Each structure stands twice: as C-alpha cells, then as structure tokens.
Amino acid sequence: MTETDRLRVAVIIGSTRVDRFGPTPARWITSVADQRGDIETDLIDLAEADLPYVLPGDDQDAELPAAVSALAPRIAAADAYIVVTPVYNRGYPASLKNAVDWFFYEWGAKPVGFVSYGGISGGLNAVEQLRTVFNELHATTIRNTISFADFPDKFDGQGLPTDTEGAETAAKDFLDQLSWWAYTLREGRAKRPYVS
Template sequence: MPDSSRLRVAVIVGSTRNDRFAPVPAHWIAEQARAHGDFEVDVIDLLEERLPVIFNGDDPEAPLPDEVKALAPRIEAADAFVVVTAVYNRGYPASLKNAVDWFYSEWNAKPVGFVSYGGVGGGLHAVEQLRLVFNELHAACIRDAVSFANYWEVFDDQGTPRESHAVDGYAKTLLDQLSWWGHALRDARTKRPYKV
C-alpha cells in the first residue's frame, strides 16, 4: 500500500524520437527520486503513451481520445513532476508540448522540476521555454534544474553519470526543492481546492 505521507512524482520522458537519449537521464533521475525517500515514482514515457499527434482544443465538448483518458489519472494523481527534455532547434520536443496541452487542471498548483540535456547549452533553452508554458498552466516551476551539456560524454554505457558525486548533488537540490513545494502545495490543495 502506498505511503500517503510521500509525494507521487511523475517523471515525464519528453522525447519520442527513434534515436532518443531521454530514457537514460529519465532512469537516472527516477532512481535519484526513489533513493531520496520522499517520493513514489511513476515514469511516464510519452513514446509508450502514443497520444494523438495534435491536440485539438477547438471543441471542448468532443470526447477525449482513449490514450488521453488512459493517461489522465496518472497526471491527476501526481503531486509533482520532473520533466526530462531534450533541446531541438533551441526548443523542446513537439511531443512534449502536445502531451502538456492535452491536460490543464491536472497541472494546476503542482511543482514541476526539469532535467535537460543537449550540446554545450545542456538543453536549458528548452527548460526556459517550458517554464513559460507551465506558468500558464498555474504550475510552480522549481528554480534549480539539472542539465547535461554534451550529454554523450556525461554518461557511461550503463547509464550512470561518470562524475556522479557532482551530478547526484544537483539532483538532491532539485528533489529537495520539489519535495518542499510538493508538500506545501498538496497541503494547500487539501485545505482549499485550487480554482482557476
């Protein structure tokens, strides 16, 4: 039975490309969250979820696609999120924006942390854009992110960062902040439901 004192964190694997690297940092941050002790972890891989390619919100009365209905309870149940994103052309993957747009109230008044990867910029261009998107959804973005510049040099063949003593500390900072905000916002939502 789940420990209700712990937070449910959804780790979202944002890239769906065939040659994607996303599962490596996603697995790493999921393991860091499990080891942290304050989280129950649900890894949501957008490649496996197979959401419809384009969100069409023109008709709010239209029935939701089955894939969206299947994923909705997992997004709703999460107390916090860690979004793992690549950077594509100085932005984030279209698959990630599509997934975000299928939901709205499920993101409200919940904290979102980021793990990014890319070339010399480590994917931070994607993160900065995602902060604007999640702000519009009434989510609370965590200040400190984890980014992997030149990611192909960072992880070994087992998916472990070569300098784990350093990056594990960054993960702890992110997760500590996510934990604080996650508890504060969950307590607040319990006392007074969030209204947009």
Template sequence: MSDLTPLRLAVIVGSTRKDRFCPVPAAWVADRAREHGGYEVDVIDLADERLPDVLNGDDPDVPPPAPVRALAPRLASADAFVIVTPVYNHGYPASLKNAVDWFFDEWSAKPVGFVSYGGAGGGLHAVEQLRQVFCEVHATTIRESLGFANYWDLFDDAGRPVDAAGAEKAAATFLDRLAWWAHALRDARGKRPYTH
C-alpha cells in the same frame, strides 16, 4: 494529508524520437528520487502514451481520445513532476508541448522540475521556454534544474553519470527543493481547492 504520506512524482520522458537518449537521464533521476526517500515514482514515457495531435481534438463537445483518458489519472494523481527534455533547435520537443496541451487541471498548483540535456547549453533553451508554458497551466516551476551539457561525454555505458558524486549531490538538492514545493502545494490544495 500527512508529511509522512509519500509524494507522488511523475517523471516524464519528453522525447519520442527513435534512438533517443531521453530514457537514460529519466531512469537516472527516477532512481535518485526513489533513493531520496519520500517519493513514489511513476515514469511516463510519451513514446508509449501515443497521444494524438491536440489540434485535431480540442472540441469541448467531443470526449478526449482513449490515450488522453488513460494518461489523465496518472497526471492528476501526481504531486510533482520532473520533465526530462532534450533541446531541439533551441526549443523543446513537439511531443512534450502536445502532452502539456492535452491537459490543464492535472498540472495546476503543482511543482515542476526539469532535467535537460544537449550540446554546450545543456538543454537550457528548452527549459526556459517550458517555464513559460507551465506557468500558463498554473504550475509552479522550481528554480533548480539538472542540465547535462555535451551529454554524450557525461554518461557511461550503464547510463550513470561519469561524475557520479557531483551529479548525485546536484540531484539531492533538486529533489529536496521539489519536495518542499510538492508538500507546500499539496497541503494548500488539501485546505482549499485550486480554481482558475
């Protein structure tokens, strides 16, 4: 596959709570990726996917439920992921862990970047825990992340960061690094299948 072939980027909205803020930074980073160039963006909102509880569906002799079968090809076709997550009680949402655990090969040998938000820590507790989780499914997390501390003061009513220039500069660096890893890993998967 040529470097001119657009990277398929899945932006995952990790919170499913009522009145959540998560779609705001997800839409913003998805727009930045489209403007960045070289990305085809698929926004996956876990609130719409309705994945069942993985604890009741991990029997290898039973076919996965319909919502899992429907989401699998979207994840499998992605070259890279951006996970948008809040921090809940110094951790990440259960809905996000459930989504990770329903899949394995779909994540493997692909880069993952994080956009987080929260109080003073900007959601970094959630990101650091997710790095460990994604390592276990053989994904590669990038060092750069976008964090919004005290996020309620950082976005205007239209869902744009108040410090647009600073946020867009950080997003460009983040997306550059994600693209580098996405190209490198896509090329590697094309040369030899990734095995566990």
C-alpha cells in the same frame, strides 16, 4: 512515513525521437528519487503514450481519445513532475508540448522540475521556454535544474553519470527543492481549492 504521506512524482520523458537519449537521464533521476523515503515515482514515456497530435475543438462533451484517457489519471495523481527534455533547434520537442496541451487542470498548483540535456547549452533553452508554458497552466517551476551539456560524455555504459559526486549533489538539492514545493502545494490544495 506512511504510504499516503509520500509524494507521487511523475517523471516524463519528453522526446519521442528514434534513438533518443532521454530514457537514460530519466531512468537515472527516477532511480535517485526512488531511493528517498518521501517519493514514489511514475515513469511516463511519451513514446509509449502515443497521444494524438490533433486536439479537439471547443466541444466539451467530445469523447477523449483512448490514449489521453489512459494518461490523464497518471498526470492528475502526481503531486509533482520531473520533465526530462532535450533541446531541439533552441526549443523543446513537439511531443512534449502536445502532451502538456492535452491536459490543463491536472498541472495546476503543482511543482515542475526539469532535467535537460543537449550540446553546449545543456538543454537550458528548452527549459526556459517550458517555464513560461507551465506558468500559463498555473504550475510552479522550481529554480534548480539538472542539466547535462555535451550529454553523450556525461553518462557511462550503465546509464550512470560519469561525475557521480556532482550528479548526486545536484540531484539531492533538486529533489529537496521539488519535494518542499510538492508538500507545500499539496497542503495548500487540501486546505482550499486552487482557483484557476
């Protein structure tokens, strides 16, 4: 497989909270994806992106903030996205919604997969809400989700899942599905521009 054939997958850490857990599953899924021959990853930490919370008005000629301009090419270059999210009060973090809203066309006709974590629900409340948000942006969310319920007990001190076999199986199925959609949609966008 040539370098140009490989998929570019942006892994987005959605939480910016102090002492957040998000980098642990994000680094794990990035590591698993990097072991495949068909994917190259770009780990995007929203805590480092420092996107402003005030969005512009309707002035199309307004200059974008530097943080938005810096992140835009990375979002646009991705063939697919893995969003790593916790659940906050049965929803997803404001930092993640803010990042999604700063962009529009960049997400279109590309697949999005979710790695979630939380208490008993494993963050699935957040995922179900994010599906509707990405649908509005013309992105395709994949069926498979990797979810960690009662997450502090699901990773060891090295940041690896304690259920190695189960996590590896889930990750393989998840990444197989994400890559199928990413290749299919990339080929479709190359043949005919997507109409949004």
